[in-house]
Amino acid sequence: MIQKISLFLIAALFFSCRQQAKPVVSSEVPVIVPAFSADSAYHYIQGQVNFGPRVPNTNAHKACAEYLVASLQRFGAKVTEQKVKLTAFNGNTLDANNIIASFKPDEPQRILLFAHWDSRPWSDHDPDPRNHNKPVLGANDGASGVGVLLEIGRQIGLQSPHLGVDIIFFDAEDYGAPEDYRGNSTDSWCLGSQYWTKNPHVNAYRAKFGILLDMVGAKGAKFYREQVSDYYARNIVDRIWNTATNLGFDKYFINRSEGSITDDHLYVNQIAGIPSANIIQYDPQSEKGFGYYWHTVNDNMSNINKETLFAVGTTVMHVIYNEQ
Numbered sequence: 099m100i101q102k103i104s105l106f107l108i109a110a111l112f113f114s115c116r117q118q119a120k121p122v123v124s125s126e127v128p129v130i131v132p133a134f135s136a137d138s139a140y141h142y143i144q145g146q147v148n149f150g151p152r153v154p155n156t157n158a159h160k161a162c163a164e165y166l167v168a169s170l171q172r173f174g175a176k177v178t179e180q181k182v183k184l185t186a187f188n189g190n191t192l193d194a195n196n197i198i199a200s201f202k203p204d205e206p207q208r209i210l211l212f213a214h215w216d217s218r219p220w221s222d223h224d225p226d227p228r229n230h231n232k233p234v235l236g237a238n239d240g241a242s243g244v245g246v247l248l249e250i251g252r253q254i255g256l257q258s259p260h261l262g263v264d265i266i267f268f269d270a271e272d273y274g275a276p277e278d279y280r281g282n283s284t285d286s287w288c289l290g291s292q293y294w295t296k297n298p299h300v301n302a303y304r305a306k307f308g309i310l311l312d313m314v315g316a317k318g319a320k321f322y323r324e325q326v327s328d329y330y331a332r333n334i335v336d337r338i339w340n341t342a343t344n345l346g347f348d349k350y351f352i353n354r355s356e357g358s359i360t361d362d363h364l365y366v367n368q369i370a371g372i373p374s375a376n377i378i379q380y381d382p383q384s385e386k387g388f389g390y391y392w393h394t395v396n397d398n399m400s401n402i403n404k405e406t407l408f409a410v411g412t413t414v415m416h417v418i419y420n421e422q
């Protein structure tokens with residue numbers, strides 16, 4: 099009798115354990131998304147701005163490239179510098195450098211994250227014409243996207259998502275012809291991404307999707323669904339804006355289509371064929387579409403806000419860590 103009962107107990111225990119084990123092997127295991135540090139992103143923006151304007155062919159530009167490469171290597175990425183001479187609309191030869199960081203370089207399933215790291219040589223939208231020939235410091239226009247991606251790179255190095263990730267810092271995005279330029283200025287923006295999409299750092303490079311961060315650090319920034327992104331990458335735009343809404347960041351991410359912007363993602367979509375979305379500050383009310391300090395001498399650290407950095411960084415982290 100005792101034997102029979104214990105046999106029954108063992109059997110009951112065995113089956114109950116099997117029952118309990120089920121949810122653990124199901125796909126409902128919650129994904130742990132590492133916390134994005136806005137303090138750290140802010141520090142990386144300050145780190146770039148400390149070099150001064152990162153205009154191609156200047157010492158600040160060279161020194162900042164070294165800082166970016168050393169940072170990405172410290173996070174454990176395989177870093178490729180794509181150094182190339184590019185010709186600007188005005189005939190200037192630019193010593194350009196696309197900086198590419200690969201995490202899990204042998205994993206075929208990949209996500210591409212990108213931002214431009216150069217700053218504009220002319221503050222041609224400054225209200226004071228005497229500033230038009232001065233370079234833009236680019237705390238928001240340039241450094242903010244790079245700073246957020248450096249912090250994401252640091253987190254990936256500590257705990258990787260399932261997929262491989264490439265972070266590309268494109269050069270010579272902001273060397274585009276001023277509005278009053280009289281000569282031919284077709285495709286004068288985004289020279290670094292135009293080059294990379296025709297000459298990727300690895301043969302037949304593929305990624306499931308791409309996300310561009312451009313001007314993502316300003317206080318009170320609003321990010322609308324951008325129309326080039328919606329045309330080529332509606333699913334990924336949906337995923338980003340839904341993720342932001344679920345996280346409570348809907349005051350930053352407005353689920354409405356506004357503006358069609360020539361930016362690095364245009365070439366990544368059209369030439370590389372990687373569906374890519376642009377997270378870019380946009381203000382349909384303002385005259386220029388972007389912040390009032392856009393392409394002025396006032397694009398400095400005083401506009402950079404940690405709450406905005408946190409909303410953007412956290413949203414992108416959730417998108418990439420939830421990708422299976």
Ligand code: AHN
Nearest residue numbers: 239272287312359360361
């Ligand atoms: C144009 O102004 C044509 N495109 C905006 C791309 C840009 C410039 N992003 C930052 N600076």
Ligand code: ZN
Nearest residue numbers: 218239272393
């Ligand atoms: Zn710019």
